[in-house]
Amino acid sequence: MLEVVQPGLQTTVQDEGRPGYYSLGFPQGGSMDQESARLANALVGNESSAAVLECTYIGPVLRAAVSMTVAVAGAPVDVLVNGEPREEWTRIDLEAGDTLSFGMIQGGTKYWIAVRGGIDVPEALGSRSTYVIGAIGGVGGRAVAAGDELPVGTSALPLPAADALDARHRPSFPRSQELRIVRGLYDHLLTDEGIRRLVEEEWTLTPTADRMGLRYDGPGVEWREREQPFGAGQDPSNIVDAGYAVGSIQIPGGTQPIVLHRDAVSGGGYAMVATVISADMDLLARAAPGTVTRFVPVSMDQALEARRQRTARIDAAVASLG
Structure with missing residues (x-):
């Protein structure tokens, strides 16, 4: 023991x-x-x-x-x-x-x-x-x-x-990162300017980060004006409750994105505007407060190829031990 x-x-x-x-x-x-x-x-x-x-x-x-x-x-x-x-x-x-x-x-x-x-x-x-x-x-x-x-x-x-x-x-632990994302399921609720800020501006990881999620600070986004559906809250990012994918990005209030990680709740009432691809979830876990981050959109095919490359990289590292 x-x-x-x-x-x-x-x-x-x-x-x-x-x-x-x-x-x-x-x-x-x-x-x-x-x-x-x-x-x-x-x-x-x-x-x-x-x-x-x-x-x-x-x-x-x-x-x-x-x-x-x-x-x-x-x-x-x-x-x-x-x-x-x-x-x-x-x-x-x-x-x-x-x-x-x-x-x-x-x-x-x-x-x-x-x-x-x-x-x-x-x-x-x-x-x-x-x-x-x-x-x-x-x-x-x-x-x-x-x-x-x-x-x-x-x-x-x-x-x-x-x-x-x-x-x-060995993995590295940089002070700046590019996290690849697939946009959706609710990115259509953002204005064009809101989407531009999400994928072109820099975001900084705050100390509010744990196994449930990591909160970032940055320029904020813009939401389209709409009449909230029955059952949704008054926050512009509120939706009627839906399931959350691991890696989902929410932006409550439109200012501070939260990326859900391994112990996140399985559903709730905030719009998921994008999802960090599975191949980059380990990289996300290596970020310390203050890490400057860019969210880089990729296609589903690119996300699947990144997952294959990640598997091959880890297998090669294990094989190198003999």
């Missing part, structure tokens, strides 16, 4: 998520940056579905009850074993009693700890991912707490030949 000495700011158990329950109000969930989580698992010889620990800003202090193998991937952060520096993106062997801790994060907001065998908490609706709002998954449906003992499973896969991921395969 791994003993939680200090929990960090917000450390949760996550995996690839629980698709298939959105219609019941349970979001997909899972690690916000699936690429970083998968690469961490690959370094320790886990299946991609193995549960990891997702750490936000301030990481936990963990003590190994027995010898085990771990890896840390994601946002750049100082990794310490018994107070001594170790490398991120590298396989690390811990002996019984060793303490794993972290220094200051140097970019992005989150990083992932993979343990060989995975964090072996019970599944809830087919996933070990923590959904705090719904109080399911992980450790009792909550973030880890001091004194928790996290069970570790076993892996039937061999350890990869390489003990570190080459730098060319």
Whole structure:
């Protein structure tokens, strides 16, 4: 087991998520940056579905009850074993009693700890991912707490030949981003000037960002004047309730776009003017407050090709480990 000495700011158990329950109000969930989580698992010889620990800003202090193998991937952060520096993106062997801790994060907001065998908490609706709002998954449906003992499973896969991921395969954490979007379903409610501002102006990520969504500040948009339908609110962006796709962009009040992420609610009464493509959701998860962002429209065919390229890129990174 791994003993939680200090929990960090917000450390949760996550995996690839629980698709298939959105219609019941349970979001997909899972690690916000699936690429970083998968690469961490690959370094320790886990299946991609193995549960990891997702750490936000301030990481936990963990003590190994027995010898085990771990890896840390994601946002750049100082990794310490018994107070001594170790490398991120590298396989690390811990002996019984060793303490794993972290220094200051140097970019992005989150990083992932993979343990060989995975964090072996019970599944809830087919996933070990923590959904705090719904109080399911992980450790009792909550973030880890001091004194928790996290069970570790076993892996039937061999350890990869390489003990570190080459730098060319590691994700970057830039201070500016281009996020590709597909316009719709309600972009027709924006004026031409509103659409121009959305896709041509710059937007800056605010500190209001979590697993549910990320709020941006910028020039705002313009909505077409219309008579609100029965059941909609008075905000110009209000609609009669509809389902939300993961990655949907809403602009309540027409000023601050919100991009919905993995733990977002499944529906509501705000118009979705565009959706961040699936291939860029990991990039979105790497943004820190202050990140300057442009929303770049692409076609559905381009979005599907980007998804294929993302899969090929991650597969190549995993294969590089041997």
